[in-house]
Amino acid sequence: MSADTLLPLLKSTFGFDAFRGRQAEVVGRVMAGERTLAVMPTGAGKSLTYQLPAVALDGCVVVVSPLIALMHDQLRGARAAGIRAASLTSVDADWADTRQAYRDGGLDLLYIAPERATGEGFRSLMAARRPALFAIDEAHCVSEWGHDFRPDYRLLRPLLDAFPDVPRLALTATADKHTREDILVQLGIPAEGLILAGFDRPNIRYRVGPRVSPARQLTDFIIANPGPGIVYCPTRDGTERMAEKLAAATGRRVAAYHAGLDPERRAQVQHDFVASEDGIVTATVAFGMGIDKPDVRFVAHAGLPKSIESYYQETGRAGRDGDPAEALMLWGAEDFARARMRLGELPDARIAGERARLNALAALVETVECRRALLLRHFGEVPPERCGNCDNCLDPPRQVDATVLAQKLLSAVYRTGQSYGAGHVEAVLTGRSDERIASRGHDKLSVFGIVEGEEARLIKPLVRTLVAREALETTEHGGLMFGPAGRAVMKGETPVLMAEPPVKRTQRASRGDRAEANPVGDPLFDALRAMRRELAAEAQVPPYVIFHDAVLRAMANERPATRSELGTIPGVGARKLEAWGDAFLDVIRQH
Ligand code: ADP
Ligand code: ZN
Numbered sequence: 143m144s145a146d147t148l149l150p151l152l153k154s155t156f157g158f159d160a161f162r163g164r165q166a167e168v169v170g171r172v173m174a175g176e177r178t179l180a181v182m183p184t185g186a187g188k189s190l191t192y193q194l195p196a197v198a199l200d201g202c203v204v205v206v207s208p209l210i211a212l213m214h215d216q217l218r219g220a221r222a223a224g225i226r227a228a229s230l231t232s233v234d235a236d237w238a239d240t241r242q243a244y245r246d247g248g249l250d251l252l253y254i255a256p257e258r259a260t261g262e263g264f265r266s267l268m269a270a271r272r273p274a275l276f277a278i279d280e281a282h283c284v285s286e287w288g289h290d291f292r293p294d295y296r297l298l299r300p301l302l303d304a305f306p307d308v309p310r311l312a313l314t315a316t317a318d319k320h321t322r323e324d325i326l327v328q329l330g331i332p333a334e335g336l337i338l339a340g341f342d343r344p345n346i347r348y349r350v351g352p353r354v355s356p357a358r359q360l361t362d363f364i365i366a367n368p369g370p371g372i373v374y375c376p377t378r379d380g381t382e383r384m385a386e387k388l389a390a391a392t393g394r395r396v397a398a399y400h401a402g403l404d405p406e407r408r409a410q411v412q413h414d415f416v417a418s419e420d421g422i423v424t425a426t427v428a429f430g431m432g433i434d435k436p437d438v439r440f441v442a443h444a445g446l447p448k449s450i451e452s453y454y455q456e457t458g459r460a461g462r463d464g465d466p467a468e469a470l471m472l473w474g475a476e477d478f479a480r481a482r483m484r485l486g487e488l489p490d491a492r493i494a495g496e497r498a499r500l501n502a503l504a505a506l507v508e509t510v511e512c513r514r515a516l517l518l519r520h521f522g523e524v525p526p527e528r529c530g531n532c533d534n535c536l537d538p539p540r541q542v543d544a545t546v547l548a549q550k551l552l553s554a555v556y557r558t559g560q561s562y563g564a565g566h567v568e569a570v571l572t573g574r575s576d577e578r579i580a581s582r583g584h585d586k587l588s589v590f591g592i593v594e595g596e597e598a599r600l601i602k603p604l605v606r607t608l609v610a611r612e613a614l615e616t617t618e619h620g621g622l623m624f625g626p627a628g629r630a631v632m633k634g635e636t637p638v639l640m641a642e643p644p645v646k647r648t649q650r651a652s653r654g655d656r657a658e659a660n661p662v663g664d665p666l667f668d669a670l671r672a673m674r675r676e677l678a679a680e681a682q683v684p685p686y687v688i689f690h691d692a693v694l695r696a697m698a699n700e701r702p703a704t705r706s707e708l709g710t711i712p713g714v715g716a717r718k719l720e721a722w723g724d725a726f727l728d729v730i731r732q733h
Contacts (some may be wrong), residue, residue, distance in 0.1 A: 185462035201274035224717030369439025446477035
């Protein structure tokens with residue numbers, strides 16, 4: 143059965159006119175009773191590939207999902223679309239009712255945690271009524287190669303095999319080749335069942351830059367981005383300090399989130415963030431996992447992420463609704479220095495792998511070419527050279543040949559005894575004599591004052607570059623010393639090209655040039671948002687569950703006058719039209 147026959151149902155249930163990306167193929171396989179592994183980026187619309195069959199098929203779709211918060215979020219969304227959905231988790235009090243409803247055929251969609259799905263009780267429930275589909279969300283958890291192995295996932299296989307004719311659908315956003323192959327084996331899915339969608343998230347604009355004064359840089363960034371956002375900070379302390387500074391500087395509501403807070407506070411911060419249209423959270427990387435907030439408008443990193451994979455996953459929390467979103471990363475040489483220092487503490491077997499991860503990050507932060515192309519190549523794709531939506535494409539940096547300057551810099555490090563910091567080395571190179579330099583005789587060295595004028599401006603950025611490339615390392619006390627790649631650079635054997643640091647670029651009008659910015663300040667749009675807030679509070683759901691921003695924008699533009707006109711706007715399904723249509727039509731009439 144082709145997925146196209148489900149188009150009317152897609153429209154009436156979800157309000158969408160067409161499948162997106164490879165959804166149609168996945169849905170087609172599910173409807174044909176086949177086994178499938180769908181690897182699709184965050185925001186691609188994975189949940190629709192089992193929620194639509196849940197409505198179309200007789201019987202209930204069972205979804206195994208590892209995070210309660212995620213399940214409940216999905217549950218709200220599904221119910222708002224009129225799907226009969228329930229969950230069996232440790233925090234649900236209505237187990238008996240849910241089980242009964244399942245037995246009576248009163249459910250379309252049932253969410254369950256892996257540790258519960260593997261028990262006898264659940265097996266007999268499944269035996270009482272054959273499910274229509276087993277969907278296994280976050281399927282990379284089944285693989286030890288994945289970054290998030292969960293032993294419970296390994297125990298799912300006997301349940302699946304007890305119902306061999308029930309189709310299986312495994313879903314994940316992050317799985318490299320190794321992990322994908324493992325998932326197929328572990329869950330008994332044939333190789334031809336793999337559907338691999340592109341990794342690109344074209345609506346996310348990537349920016350990467352040196353961290354000069356993080357609070358100020360982030361303040362500017364936030365002021366240009368009025369929507370909800372996440373700022374990742376490397377430490378718990380850092381999240382709290384940054385929250386205070388950003389709140390004071392921007393006047394926005396900013397909450398800190400980290401594992402050291404008590405669980406109630408964490409739940410509160412998360413809840414408020416999900417419900418808000420402009421909240422900001424400063425967080426350690428734990429935050430965001432299992433949060434399915436589609437309208438996150440920006441993700442900023444105040445320090446270097448752990449790997450390209452983590453960076454991609456964390457930035458992927460922005461813009462799931464497809465609207466423009468921004469990702470900003472600020473990095474410093476000390477991030478690389480610290481990470482390289484930690485390499486020494488690892489077991490030998492892991493060092494090479496971790497070093498490769500760091501080198502890949504170094505390439506990302508340093509490139510003068512398209513950031514997106516580099517990211518996509520990392521995931522095995524063959525992207526176009528330029529994306530037009532990253533800092534380097536929008537505002538191409540000039541590349542300078544710093545090979546000779548790097549030789550001078552390294553010889554200054556060498557001659558001063560490999561123990562002074564970047565400031566001292568810079569002073570020596572530029573011939574700035576002070577007491578410290580004179581007392582150590584550094585003004586007598588051949589490298590004293592050999593860098594002049596314009597070139598001096600490049601010294602600090604060059605230190606960053608050389609640390610990222612392992613030509614320099616930092617000592618315990620913050621001094622610079624040679625790294626493994628240092629000697630070849632000093633001898634001039636390795637050319638050093640680097641991006642020319644910006645000469646104070648004029649601030650790009652970050653909102654004005656957006657394709658589809660929200661018309662905040664437009665009275666109709668604002669009134670529609672106010673109505674959405676009111677209805678959301680009444681229904682006790684976050685505003686985006688009612689309608690996404692894009693839907694409100696379309697309402698403001700098209701000004702539908704009747705229910706049927708309103709129903710043609712993408713995202714307005716039959717159920718939502720009936721529940722909330724009139725309220726919005728009233729608002730439009732009054733403006
Ligand atoms: P994922 O689980 O893959 O991260 P979601 O299932 O949360 O993504 O979907 C992301 C967003 O895309 C949701 O807001 C959803 O409503 C929207 N979406 C899904 N399918 C379609 C479609 N065919 N057309 C338009 N929007 C869609
Ligand atoms: Zn680009």
